[in-house]
Amino acid sequence: MLDSTFNQAKAEAFSMGLVEVFNKSAIALALSIGHRVGLFAAMAKQPDLTSQQIAERAGLNERYVREWLGTMVTGRVVNYFPETLTYQLPDEHAAFLTDEGEYNFASGMQFVPVLAKVEDNLVECFRNGGGVPYSEFPRFHEVMAAESSQTVVAALEPHILPLVPGLTEKLEAGIEVLDVGCGSGQAMITLAAKYPNSRFAGYDFSEEGIARARNEAAAKGLTNVRFEVRDAAAIGETAKYDLITSFDAIHDQANPAGMLTSIEQALKPDGVYLIQDITGSSYLEKNYDRPASPWLYTISYSHCMTVSLADGGAGLGAMWGEEKCVEMLHEAGFQKVDLHHLEHDFMNTYYIATK
Ligand SMILES: C[S@@+](CC[C@H](N)C(=O)[O-])C[C@H]1O[C@@H](n2cnc3c(N)ncnc32)[C@H](O)[C@@H]1O
Known part of the structure; x- marks a missing residue:
């Protein structure tokens, strides 16, 4: 039985926030891995590329790269073009995910794991x-x-x-x-x-x-x-x-x-x-x-x-x-x-x- 003071809307809003915590912590881990295996460096300042091209540039396994890109795209880090099955890292994001900009958050995310x-x-x-x-x-x-x-x-x-x-x-x-x-x-x-x-x-x-x-x-x-x-x-x-x-x-x-x-x-x-x-x-x-x-x-x-x-x-x-x-x-x-x-x-x- 719920307490009469229990605010259902407040609880639901909080639970949605917790879903965001799942997403953000998943993105944190993916940023750390992406940094360690050189995926951001491979994508920075490049035109849109297929997962195969990205994997080749970074010297990685395509299947893992493609699933990781799923996190990156739905996490709003990387753009996706379904018509060409290609991916692109915006310059504004690369500025904070590579060593070229003022702070590389992908490197900092390594503290999470x-x-x-x-x-x-x-x-x-x-x-x-x-x-x-x-x-x-x-x-x-x-x-x-x-x-x-x-x-x-x-x-x-x-x-x-x-x-x-x-x-x-x-x-x-x-x-x-x-x-x-x-x-x-x-x-x-x-x-x-x-x-x-x-x-x-x-x-x-x-x-x-x-x-x-x-x-x-x-x-x-x-x-x-x-x-x-x-x-x-x-x-x-x-x-x-x-x-x-x-x-x-x-x-x-x-x-x-x-x-x-x-x-x-x-x-x-x-x-x-x-x-x-x-x-x-x-x-x-x-x-x-x-x-x-x-x-x-x-x-x-x-x-x-x-x-x-x-x-x-x-x-x-x-x-x-x-x-x-x-x-x-x-x-x-x-x-x-x-x-x-x-x-x-x-x-x-x-x-x-x-x-
Ligand atoms: C957070 S790290 C910072 C390291 C470095 N100053 C930097 O900015 O990269 C803290 C450092 O303090 C050192 N440390 C902790 N206790 C110490 C102690 N009793 N004597 C000497 N060094 C110590 C650790 O080994 C570690 O390298």
Whole structure:
């Protein structure tokens, strides 16, 4: 028997929304696969093509490509011309599904299957607490490096470095730079190549991330960058660096307070700590209308929070929020903290912290 207050129209509208969730999550997976097998690159800037032609261009099995195109067409990603049985990726869509445009969402969608891989582990954690360690996330560092090259590397020169007045001149003259939680080292490798007079370092506790960084730096013949496996909470250096950065690397730490204190200590008295971290408020109600909140809370419990808890850590999570970040920076000894929101990267806040 339904409650008399039960609003049937509201329930039906909600259920239609849930059908959309089925569709959108299906499209997310298809975008990720399409990116990995090169289908968007094969279709971009091409006239309409048959499924056979698309499969040949991408070097793939036609039957799979044709069914995938079914998702793409009904999902309104790709146009279909039934008279000629041909398909076409509009330029406006290719601009956000390939590496040619300002952001490749198909690459970003790879996080969906990366996170889904640990569903069984998460179910266990929901029941019994604890966490899922980094080692359980296959492809994490590879997908993170792709994300970093989009949101950080491409934006360093035009958007991020100018946040610190005079920084590019100092980098040209020669300074000491450290990136904490550097992952695959994309940012330091890019800066080391651009500023040969400066010396760069990247620390991360991931052997895989550091190996990837070292290999790339060696392949590029860079001699002014080093990468080391180190715990961010125990840097153990004093007043050494002019610039320390961390890109999306505080909130998933087991000991974020220790990391910030360690960074404050490693920074010279007039040094700058430049941080990129997920945009959001520490208060749930203030995140209600932000465009990517459900996505970010999901990334949080299924990766950022759980990897920290797996290490017996604080479990801040991706949605720790600007208020908490500023509070922790002050507690670590930073007197001045400026916040910036950059147009190219609506998912992150940039902080400039000084002693
Ligand atoms: C979200 S990833 C960001 C990686 C990189 N900064 C980027 O933007 O691609 C966070 C990084 O923090 C590293 N990390 C987590 N806990 C750490 C710890 N205790 N010490 C050093 N690195 C740590 C992880 O291994 C991972 O590479």
